[in-house]
Amino acid sequence: MSASKEQHVKLEVAGQRYAIRIDEIAEIIKPPHVTKIPGSKPHILGVTNVRGNMVPIVSLRHQLGLEENGFSSRSRIVVARYRGEQVGIKVDGVSQVVRLDSIQPAEEGRTSREGIACEAIGHSDEGLVGILSLSRILEVQDEWRES
Numbered sequence: 001m002s003a004s005k006e007q008h009v010k011l012e013v014a015g016q017r018y019a020i021r022i023d024e025i026a027e028i029i030k031p032p033h034v035t036k037i038p039g040s041k042p043h044i045l046g047v048t049n050v051r052g053n054m055v056p057i058v059s060l061r062h063q064l065g066l067e068e069n070g071f072s073s074r075s076r077i078v079v080a081r082y083r084g085e086q087v088g089i090k091v092d093g094v095s096q097v098v099r100l101d102s103i104q105p106a107e108e109g110r111t112s113r114e115g116i117a118c119e120a121i122g123h124s125d126e127g128l129v130g131i132l133s134l135s136r137i138l139e140v141q142d143e144w145r146e147s
Helices: 113-117 134-146
Strands: 006-013 016-021 025-029 044-050 053-059 076-082 085-091 093-105 118-124 127-132
Touching (some): 006 127, 016 118, 044 085, 076 093, 076 134, 085 134, 093 127
Parallel strands (some): 016 127
Antiparallel strands (some): 006 016, 006 093, 025 076, 076 085, 093 118
16 A cells, blocks of 8 residues: 555554544544434444534444444544544544554455455554554445435
């Protein structure tokens, strides 16, 4: 992808390090009250009000094939920009903004959900970081609209 360093927000899910490009993020907030939507898909935790806008909240744990663990004091909602709208992504924690280098495309042909969600791998001071593909993760918003 790139030999130059790119800015990403580093986050954690189930003890694993992931990152999202900083330009895809509107804001990061502490978990607000989330209203469940009866009959919604399991990856949709509900909706919440973010500055006057109703924002769907998606579980990144679920999208990675992991069991949902509820909200903790470290949990955060990463409010991402997707197709002109905002979508919240629940993560276990957010640590810092980092400049990743040696970014390489993720291996093709990986069949795990984690492999599907990661578009690339970058290197930070702490080791390898999976760079998440928001389009692959947030295609679920389209399903939310249909619910």
